[in-house]
Amino acid sequence: xxxxxxxxxxxxxxxxxxxxxxxxxxxxxxxxxxxxxxxxxxxxxxxxxxxxxxxxxxxxxxxxxxxxxxxxxxxxxxxxxxxxxxxxxxxxxxxxxxxxxxxxxxxxxxxxxxxxxxxxxxxxxxxxxxxxxxxxxxxxxxxxxxxxxxxxxxxxxxxxxxxxxxxxxxxxxxxxxxxxxxxxxxxxxxxxxxxxxxxxxxxxxxxxxxxxxxxxxxxxxxxxxxxxxxxxxxxxxxxxxxxxxxxxxxxxxxxxxxxxxxxxxxxxxxxxxxxxxxxxxxxxxxxxxxxxxxxxxxxxxxxxxxxxxxxxxxxxxxxxxxxxxxxxxxxxxxxxxxxxxxxxxxxxxxxxxxxxxxxxxxxxxxxxxxxxxxxxxxxxxx
Numbered sequence: 486x487x488x489x490x491x492x493x494x495x496x497x498x499x500x501x502x503x504x505x506x507x508x509x510x511x512x513x514x515x516x517x518x519x520x521x522x523x524x525x526x527x528x529x530x531x532x533x534x535x536x537x538x539x540x541x542x543x544x545x546x547x548x549x550x551x552x553x554x555x556x557x558x559x560x561x562x563x564x565x566x567x568x569x570x571x572x573x574x575x576x577x578x579x580x581x582x583x584x585x586x587x588x589x590x591x592x593x594x595x596x597x598x599x600x601x602x603x604x605x606x607x608x609x610x611x612x613x614x615x616x617x618x619x620x621x622x623x624x625x626x627x628x629x630x631x632x633x634x635x636x637x638x639x640x641x642x643x644x645x646x647x648x649x650x651x652x653x654x655x656x657x658x659x660x661x662x663x664x665x666x667x668x669x670x671x672x673x674x675x676x677x678x679x680x681x682x683x684x685x686x687x688x689x690x691x692x693x694x695x696x697x698x699x700x701x702x703x704x705x706x707x708x709x710x711x712x713x714x715x716x717x718x719x720x721x722x723x724x725x726x727x728x729x730x731x732x733x734x735x736x737x738x739x740x741x742x743x744x745x746x747x748x749x750x751x752x753x754x755x756x757x758x759x760x761x762x763x764x765x766x767x768x769x770x771x772x773x774x775x776x777x778x779x780x781x782x783x784x785x786x787x788x789x790x791x792x793x794x795x796x797x798x799x800x801x802x803x804x805x806x807x808x809x810x811x812x813x814x815x816x817x818x819x820x821x822x823x824x825x826x827x828x829x830x831x832x833x834x835x836x837x838x839x840x841x842x843x844x845x846x847x848x849x850x851x852x853x854x855x856x857x858x859x860x861x862x863x864x865x866x867x
Contacts, residue, residue: 486772487802489524490531519769519785526770526788530798533595533629534805536821536858539587540596540796541623543576543615544811545604546834549640550675562606562640568834572812573611575841577618579810582848584622587808590855594623595805596630596796599654604634605641609648616652625653630795636660636699638684639676646691656794659685659724660699663707664715671705678718685722695792696724702755703732703779712755720765725792727767729759731782733775752779762787771797808851812837818854826854 492502506512506520547562547569562569587594597619605612616633619625633654635641641659649657663669664678688696698719702712719727731752767787771794774783786797799805800817803825807817814830828850831837837844 486520486523486527489520490527490802493524516783519783520772523769523772523785526768526793527798527802530770530793530795531802531804533795534799535593537590537592538595538799538804539592539806539808540598540799541583541594541619542796542800542807542809542814543580543597543599543619544601544809544814544830545599545607545615546602546812547572547606548601548603549606549637550673565834568838569607569611571838572834573607573615575838576615576811578841579844579848580618580622582845583808583810586848586851589852592806592855594628596799597623597625597628597632598796599633601634601636603637603640605637605645609642609644612645613648613652616648616654620652630655632656632658632697632794632796634658634660635684635688637674637676638680639674641684643687643691646688646693650692656695656697656725657688657693658697658699658726659688660697661715661719662699662701663704663711664718665707665711668704668707668711682718682722685724694725697726697728697786697794698722698724699728699730701730701732702782703752707755709751709754709758713758713761716758716761720761723789726786726788726794727762728784728786729756729762730784731756731778731780733778752782756782759785759787766790770794771801773801816848816851818851820854820858826850 488505489502492505497505502521503517506517507514547565549562599615607615625631631654633649633656635646635649635657636659638659646657659681661678661681662672662674664681666677669676669678685696685698700712700715700719766789768790769785770788771786772783774781778784786794788794800807803817803819806819809816809830812830812834813832816828816830818826818828828847830844830847831840
């Protein structure tokens with residue numbers, strides 16, 4: 486997708502771009518069309534970016550249980566619940582530091598994304614404390630998008646959904662991955678498909694009008710027929726976004742560590758079901774591939790008109806700075822000349838809490854980075 490953007494900026498004609506992909510690199514015709522449609526739908530989002538734009542990512546590395554495919558740095562609430570309260574307090578301190586950094590460097594906040602892990606794995610009171618800190622330190626009404634992942638129904642209560650709405654989030658993510666109870670059990674999820682449907686209905690009743698749902702093609706015990714049923718079930722809910730991932734076998738996941746037998750089915754046939762998305766008015770708006778993905782396939786975010794997830798486009802296309810808070814956070818500084826620098830927080834929650842002074846010291850690299858661009862027109866920060 487980025488190559489499409491680059492070639493268009495270079496003035497290449499559509500037929501030249503198509504020849505580049507299909508004749509030089511032997512791209513499948515349907516994959517080429519997918520890339521072009523994605524680039525088309527990203528264009529208005531990319532136009533929102535300025536040299537002083539940035540997004541804020543907040544990491545909550547806790548989950549009610551660990552899914553077998555997951556490789557993220559996260560801790561279960563059962564084993565590490567005592568860390569959550571001091572972690573949230575440290576996170577609030579870091580948010581204050583990031584706010585000061587952004588003001589000093591005249592950065593404009595475009596989007597906020599609270600991810601994980603599972604952010605709703607914390608208590609409603611802890612979630613309120615965190616979101617109050619966001620409100621205290623940033624101009625929440627002015628941001629274009631504010632996402633909170635409410636991914637799992639086994640810890641996303643009506644009270645937490647109400648807190649998310651009350652504190653200004655404009656987008657949430659409820660992620661079934663599959664609507665097959667057998668597949669959910671196989672990946673270590675402690676909830677049913679009906680729990681997902683109930684959580685979605687609760688979110689709608691509480692006023693959440695922009696909901697994403699993640700699916701994974703290729704999960705153990707899934708089949709093309711089951712995946713198509715899952716997709717049809719999600720389409721019946723009419724969420725604003727549907728993200729279709731292809732299972733990626735990552736070294737830190739239990740699927741790889743435990744040498745799980747290959748029971749992944751025909752993943753390419755599963756993705757063929759995504760034709761249903763176009764038939765129901767969804768368009769691709771971001772697209773990426775990962776090392777270790779089954780059958781070398783892709784992950785694609787689909788959206789109904791007017792609901793593209795801005796943060797997803799900004800981070801995938803690397804067009805502006807992402808200031809990250811929390812354990813495992815990776816701050817990505819993007820200069821107006823395209824130069825990129827990364828600053829990493831400590832990886833694990835306990836390390837983040839106990840060595841918070843190091844986190845603070847590293848963040849001063851933001852000032853050093855933007856000092857090179859001190860002569861940027863102040864108007865670009867608006």
